[in-house]
Amino acid sequence: MxxxxxxxxxxxxxxxxxxxxxxxxxxxxxxxxxxxxxxxxxxxxxxxxxxxxxxxxxxxxxxxxxxxxxxxxxxxxxxxxxxxxxxxxxxxxxxxxxxxxxxxxxxxxxxxxxxxxxxxxxxxxxxxxxxxxxxxxxxxxxxxxxxxxxxxxxxxxxxxxxxxxxxxxxxxxxxxxxxxxxxxxxxxxxxxxxxxxxxxxxxxxxxxxxxxxxxxxxxxxxxWLQTREDLARALPPRKPSGHKGNYGHALVVAGAPGMGGAALMTSEMAARVGAGKVSLATDAAHVSASLTRFPEIMARGVRGAPDLATMIEAADTVAIGPGIGSGAWGQAALQSVLDAGKPCVVDADALNLLVREEHDRRHDDWVLTPHPGEAGRLLGMSTGEVERDRRDAVIALQRRWGGTIVLKGAGTLVYDGERLTLCPFGNPGMASGGMGDALTGIIAGLAGQLASLEEAARIGVLVHALAADAAALDAGERGLLATDLASYARTLVNPQPVSSHADHA
Missing domain, CATH: 3.40.50.10260 (YjeF N-terminal domain)
Structure with a gap:
């Protein structure tokens, strides 16, 4: 390690x-x-x-x-x-x-x-x-x-x-x-x-x-305890010859009928952290709102698996879960993504569907991002049991489901089967709706820019927490919203070059 x-x-x-x-x-x-x-x-x-x-x-x-x-x-x-x-x-x-x-x-x-x-x-x-x-x-x-x-x-x-x-x-x-x-x-x-x-x-x-x-x-x-310096090491300045094809095409599959906000937040964060292209597959009712707010994001209304297949094929990384619900739309979307075998970030409703549908899949090329309640459902135990020993829980999750696990909460843990990383940043203001959707978008957006999906998870967690800390420093913890993080995240993914003095935060 x-x-x-x-x-x-x-x-x-x-x-x-x-x-x-x-x-x-x-x-x-x-x-x-x-x-x-x-x-x-x-x-x-x-x-x-x-x-x-x-x-x-x-x-x-x-x-x-x-x-x-x-x-x-x-x-x-x-x-x-x-x-x-x-x-x-x-x-x-x-x-x-x-x-x-x-x-x-x-x-x-x-x-x-x-x-x-x-x-x-x-x-x-x-x-x-x-x-x-x-x-x-x-x-x-x-x-x-x-x-x-x-x-x-x-x-x-x-x-x-x-x-x-x-x-x-x-x-x-x-x-x-x-x-x-x-x-x-x-x-x-x-x-x-x-x-x-x-x-x-x-x-x-x-x-x-x-x-x-x-x-x-x-x-x-x-x-290993993360520090701010990790950002500069992972995200050096881009080469002058770089183009959007170099930085990944992230597809966000989110937003069943009536849940378009999650789709917009996840997509925006993927774009703000520097993904070369971001596509959004969502319910058709949300497309006009997406085009109005984020014309840079390629939004398309999908009714089922056939509509989604070509979008998945064109993407490098897929983020699925925010606002997909537990109905037929979400079930079909999750099944399509898992069948395609693309690197993916799985969160929110998709995690609950994994449990409800009794999936026995174990993937090496995905990131699961449960909060303690979702982690308990994925392991068949209570939230309290997860919180009693978070390290044991994140290891058990990885052994059961594979890939990289992000166990959210106070002192977020990221484990890929070999290396356990702990993020010491973040604040209680993050206890608000949409924060998990923002993290999913950040990880998916970084996946095409970093060496591996595992590194995207680690750096994504760090960006997410530091953005929330910066936002709270400016205006306080209460009332902190997921959408507040976008501008701070953009600043953080453009770090100053590493100095000779390590910041041990």
Whole structure:
């Protein structure tokens, strides 16, 4: 599995624990690594909150708690008033965590045992309660402490992972610490960037502690985090001799009777991201509206499979699904596209038809773009089960259906059977009608310009999310419409040349 140099590797907790073990073995000093973690966290704290004078540090019983004790010791040595709360009695600590607690005591900080009646005192909270090994709902006394931290109204810095978050999946079983900033150590973790975790991780900073995970060739990243720089690498300036035949002919099959809006949005986005030609096969009632709004798009009313056949034959890539409905028109259209065997992007109603009609097809040359509800139907499970482990779900989808899968949602995942990519961009304003149609058009429009359908899916997801972020920055998230993305997407697919400095967003 490879990735462009601009992308950041993401790991599972077990992989990072192995890196931790190897580092300790090489240095023959586990406490030194713990001190480096505490020092990195405290340096980050001082940079983010330089004026803080009262700190509350909550420490659990493992190495994560040990990191917190080091932070407490450093803060006290700096003249900061520290309230140190021990969720596990110090007398019961062992190993490096015990040494770290002793370091805090030597710095003049006396741990206070957690009590449900305790009132936390500090301008800033440091969460060092539950580390990367924790799974499931937090138990007592941690559940009460998490609730108290969240009720404090204070900013929070979480060490490695906010307590209550499953760092491998991003799942939150009940309640998690709502962090303002998460400082994670050695390697960045997948679960900090997708699913419910995005509601609570805040800003994420990875402190390597002098460890280079990629120098360990047998520990392969489970995913790659996209960056803005990927656009410039994938979409260089066009050659002066280029013509429309060089950039692909995208056919959009969309818009059953009464659903013409989806057809127009999908077609416009395919054109705005630079497809050489865009054709639209839709119900005849929508053709005049298409010609009025987008005369550049070749719209044709189709009544059934015979009308569609010649249009599919002329196209390089087919986008099907938006607004095709579940009736005879949509069924015939989907069957025609699948029978033709052209590279295609399948979304919306077409995904539901795959399930309803019990298709047993598995294609290598298509992109499926389900949201979690559609993904659940494609896998025969609930939406909640999909969201509990999004990585597992996208892998299962690809194994079942083939091709490239785009699992939409918070921290969209793209998986082609070999490489898993995570998009860290996008915003809640995208929770509005037509956003999926826009993405389908973007991917189809890029397919004729990039090296593969898989790359079109990855770059399409990135363009879609960044366009939405740009639109939200200009006018806010509420009221953001799919049609707002068109002008921003056009700007994004004409990126500036790659600079010498990678943007790690």
């Amino acid at each position: 490879s990735a462009s140099s601009s992308q950041r590797p993401l790991y599972l907790a077990g992989q990072v624990r192995e890196l931790d073990r190897r580092t300790i073995e090489a240095e023959d000093d586990g406490f030194a690594l713990m001190r480096r973690a505490g020092e990195a966290a405290y340096e980050t704290l001082c940079a983010r909150w330089p004026g803080v004078r009262r700190l509350c540090v909550l420490c659990g019983g493992g190495n994560n708690g040990g990191d917190g004790y080091v932070v407490a010791a450093l803060a006290a040595a700096d003249g900061v008033a520290v309230e140190l709360v021990a969720l596990k009695p110090v007398a019961e600590l062992a190993g490096n965590a015990r040494r770290a607690a002793e370091l805090a005591v030597e710095a003049g900080v006396l741990p206070v045992a957690w009590d449900d009646e305790l009132t936390l005192d500090g301008e800033l909270m440091v969460d060092a309660m539950l580390g990367t090994g924790a799974h499931g709902a937090p138990r007592a006394p941690y559940a009460a402490a998490i609730a108290e931290v969240n009720a404090s109204g204070c900013p929070v810095m979480a060490l490695d992972v906010p307590s209550g978050v499953d760092v491998d999946t991003g799942h939150v079983e009940t309640e998690a610490v709502a962090a303002t900033l998460t400082v994670t150590f050695i390697g960045d973790k997948l679960g900090l960037h997708t699913g419910a975790a995005l509601d609570v991780v805040g800003d994420v900073i990875c402190a390597s502690l002098g460890v280079d995970p990629q120098s360990h060739g047998d520990i392969t990243p489970v995913a």
